[in-house]
Amino acid sequence: METREQYFTRINRFGRISFAIFFVLMFAIPTVVCAVYDIFPSLATALKATMGLFLILTPIALSEIVSFVPLLGSGASYLTFETGNVSNIKLPCAMNALKLAGVQPASEEGEVLSTISVAISSIVTTSVILVAALLLAPLAPVFANPSVRIATANVLPALFGALVVAFLTGGDSGPVVIRGQWKAFILPLFVVAVIHYLVFPIKGWEGVTILVLLPVTILGARFLFKRGQITVVSKEPKP
Amino acid sequence: MKFFDVANGSLLFVLVGAGIAYVLVQCVLFLRMSLKRARELGMDPKLVSNTIKSSAVFTLAPSIAVALGLAAMAPSLGIAWPWFRLSVIGSVSYELMAANMASSALGFAKLADAAKAGPEPLGAIMYAMTGGLAGAIILDILFIKKVDSLAVKMKAKAGSFGIVAIGVLYYAVLAVFVAPFFGQGIVAVATFFTSIALTLLQGFLARKFKIAWLGNFILSFSLILGMCSAVLWTALAK
Structure with a gap:
């Protein structure tokens, strides 16, 4: 059996190589299309159109790496960032899987389960979009249905309502139980509420806000832990 | 063309x-x-x-x-x-x-x-x-391994608090997405709380009647039913 280090090295090598090939494939699509139809934009036009997006998306990616990789582990992270829809599908899906299994992120079991979860989630999303792409014309009345539009426009409140309960009530983390963990949610929620309603709306700045909140959340939890408000208790019965 | x-x-x-x-x-x-x-x-x-x-x-x-x-x-x-x-x-x-x-x-x-x-x-x-997205992908290729490795080491070094620290990381994500719902109108707020109520209710039913399989699908059902409830709240809000 491979050691944890060997598995870690192998999954990262595979992730890096396959992600790099994907990077080339991604650029190959517009290049082939532009070559065949002779519609290459000038370099100046391409750069002008690209720069704004590049400047917005690169810091978001940085914040997502720092915030989400410790939760997902390496294997799931490569898949998550490559298949997209990170905070609305892949991350909640993996976190739900770990919670249901009672497994901690940044553990060997957590890494394995989150990779399985994200791989399955990616296959399902791709299949649903494939069906939608194939049936776009016949499905047009369904997509245009006001009830469907209202329901899908409210996917995030419904998703995070369920996640809040799952993550605030359960303290089961593998061989231990964490008591009072929910208290660590009050400070980041308060900070975001103050920023969002009194300073500036965070829409479009979620990634950066998460990056700022990470140390705030951990320091708040550290304070509560030291005060005995959050405790870690072993599940094994005392002899 | x-x-x-x-x-x-x-x-x-x-x-x-x-x-x-x-x-x-x-x-x-x-x-x-x-x-x-x-x-x-x-x-x-x-x-x-x-x-x-x-x-x-x-x-x-x-x-x-x-x-x-x-x-x-x-x-x-x-x-x-x-x-x-x-x-x-x-x-x-x-x-x-x-x-x-x-x-x-x-x-x-x-x-x-x-x-x-x-x-x-x-x-x-x-x-x-x-x-x-080129910058994002290059950062992913370069830093996923480093950040993951660092997180595992820091968790081990921090002892029992390491377990708590990793456990609360997701709270930052939750806070960023939850706080803005309260300014998005009555339908978003009602949908959010409906989803909370549905999750609690299903958790209670799963425990009370020992429905083991339900535990795996509570979040999925809450999500779908919560989304459907938005249609009802929209109609009532008119």
């Missing part, structure tokens, strides 16, 4: 299909590696199969929202390119914005105007949407 002759042309569909097939193969290979590792670690097969089932069901409802994003983008960009972007790399919340920003940088007031100017803007828009 017109914009949509290229955007809905068979060449783009073949290329996009190949790109998506590549990512699907990658998913299967990652899945195979993890399943093998789960066996090596002696993990309960039931735990693994529950993860597969709950992840599949959990993903269905938000995927429909992504499919709606495809329907929203298709009139401006054709089917093939949005199909690619929403299946891999893209996010339903960013893609339309990215396409609009690219067309605006090209001097078009609206994305739809780009389609009226012939096929040339399509090349520039595809390059812009791809190049815009």
Whole structure:
């Protein structure tokens, strides 16, 4: 059996190589299309159109790496960032899987389960979009249905309502139980509420806000832990 | 040649299909590696199969929202390119914005105007949407391994608090998405609380009547029913 280090090295090598090939494939699509139809934009036009997006998306990616990789582990992270829809599908899906299994992120079991979860989630999303792409014309009345539009426009409140309960009530983390963990949610929620309603709306700045909140959340939890408000208790019965 | 002759042309569909097939193969290979590792670690097969089932069901409802994003983008960009972007790399919340920003940088007031100017803007828009993510992908390739390795080391070093610290990291994500709902109108707030109530109710029913299978699907059912409740709250709010 491979050691944890060997598995870690192998999954990262595979992730890096396959992600790099994907990077080339991604650029190959517009290049082939532009070559065949002779519609290459000038370099100046391409750069002008690209720069704004590049400047917005690169810091978001940085914040997502720092915030989400410790939760997902390496294997799931490569898949998550490559298949997209990170905070609305892949991350909640993996976190739900770990919670249901009672497994901690940044553990060997957590890494394995989150990779399985994200791989399955990616296959399902791709299949649903494939069906939608194939049936776009016949499905047009369904997509245009006001009830469907209202329901899908409210996917995030419904998703995070369920996640809040799952993550605030359960303290089961593998061989231990964490008591009072929910208290660590009050400070980041308060900070975001103050920023969002009194300073500036965070829409479009979620990634950066998460990056700022990470140390705030951990320091708040550290304070509560030291005060005995959050405790870690072993599940094994005392002899 | 017109914009949509290229955007809905068979060449783009073949290329996009190949790109998506590549990512699907990658998913299967990652899945195979993890399943093998789960066996090596002696993990309960039931735990693994529950993860597969709950992840599949959990993903269905938000995927429909992504499919709606495809329907929203298709009139401006054709089917093939949005199909690619929403299946891999893209996010339903960013893609339309990215396409609009690219067309605006090209001097078009609206994305739809780009389609009226012939096929040339399509090349520039595809390059812009791809190049815009180049920095993100390079950062992913360079730093995922380092950050993961660092997180595992820090968790081990911090002892019992390491378990708490990793456990509360997701609270930062929750806080960022939850706080703004309260300013998004009564329907969003009511949907949020309905979802909370549904999750609590199902948790209670699963425990009270010992319905073990329900535990794996509580979040999925709350998500779907919560989304449906938004229709009711919208009707009542009128």
